[in-house]
Amino acid sequence: MRAAALTVALSLAVAAWASEGASPDDTARVNAWVDSVKQAAGLVRQLVAAGKQDLAVAKLGTIINDAGSMREALQAAADGGARGARSEELASATEFDTGAAFSVNTTFKPKRCSGQLASPGHRVRIHYVGKFVHDSKVFASSFHTGSVPYRMVLGDPSELEAWNVGIEGMCPNERRSIVSPWNMAYGAKGNAKVGVPPKADVKFFIELVSVSERPAPGFSHLAKSRSEDL
Numbered sequence: 001m002r003a004a005a006l007t008v009a010l011s012l013a014v015a016a017w018a019s020e021g022a023s024p025d026d027t028a029r030v031n032a033w034v035d036s037v038k039q040a041a042g043l044v045r046q047l048v049a050a051g052k053q054d055l056a057v058a059k060l061g062t063i064i065n066d067a068g069s070m071r072e073a074l075q076a077a078a079d080g081g082a083r084g085a086r087s088e089e090l091a092s093a094t095e096f097d098t099g100a101a102f103s104v105n106t107t108f109k110p111k112r113c114s115g116q117l118a119s120p121g122h123r124v125r126i127h128y129v130g131k132f133v134h135d136s137k138v139f140a141s142s143f144h145t146g147s148v149p150y151r152m153v154l155g156d157p158s159e160l161e162a163w164n165v166g167i168e169g170m171c172p173n174e175r176r177s178i179v180s181p182w183n184m185a186y187g188a189k190g191n192a193k194v195g196v197p198p199k200a201d202v203k204f205f206i207e208l209v210s211v212s213e214r215p216a217p218g219f220s221h222l223a224k225s226r227s228e229d230l
């Protein structure tokens with residue numbers, strides 16, 4: 001009777017465990033074990049019915065030992081699950097979110113600032129250094145790519161919003177620093193390729209190298225909508 005109650009409780013535990021996303025291997029292993037416990041428990045019942053208490057006790061000892069091993073395996077799986085949850089927690093960590101507000105400062109302005117300024121729809125070439133706000137470490141720069149300036153079309157929605165907003169109005173050779181909250185930079189997921197963790201606030205040091213005279217082909221709508229705004 002007790003053994004039967006034990007197997008029912010175990011089946012429930014296994015079902016709950018499986019529904020929480022145990023690996024198929026673990027589920028198969030524990031299912032096989034429950035079957036063997038059921039068999040053993042049936043044998044205990046027969047032995048008791050036949051008056052062979054000593055053999056029944058020995059068989060129960062085997063079940064208890066096996067249950068101990070299974071308990072360890074389950075515990076290890078649970079601990080592993082907890083570690084998995086912990087790394088998910090880390091992935092959504094806010095430790096790189098410093099609460100920084102977006103800001104832009106001009107750190108160098110050339111004496112002659114005329115001609116085409118950086119405007120939406122125009123091609124720009126920039127040198128940049130990107131640092132994390134939380135530890136001031138450099139994570140990327142155009143100097144890492146052989147000092148070849150980075151090319152982009154200002155206002156292109158596939159570029160960082162911090163750049164689209166922060167570079168606008170610069171004249172060639174002007175330098176700016178930009179502090180950007182994560183949601184205007186690499187976002188909630190960060191960018192593993194660039195080595196940016198989730199929700200990382202960043203700081204950019206930008207030097208505008210050049211601006212195209214005309215809007216880039218396919219991007220004149222950005223320039224137009226701009227002049228309509230004005």
Ligand SMILES: *[C@@H]1O[C@H](CO)[C@@H](O)[C@H](O)[C@H]1NC(C)=O
Pocket residue numbers: 103104105177178179
């Ligand atoms: C701009 O200057 C202000 C005042 O010195 C400072 O608080 C802010 O962090 C600076 N922003 C950037 C992007 O450097």
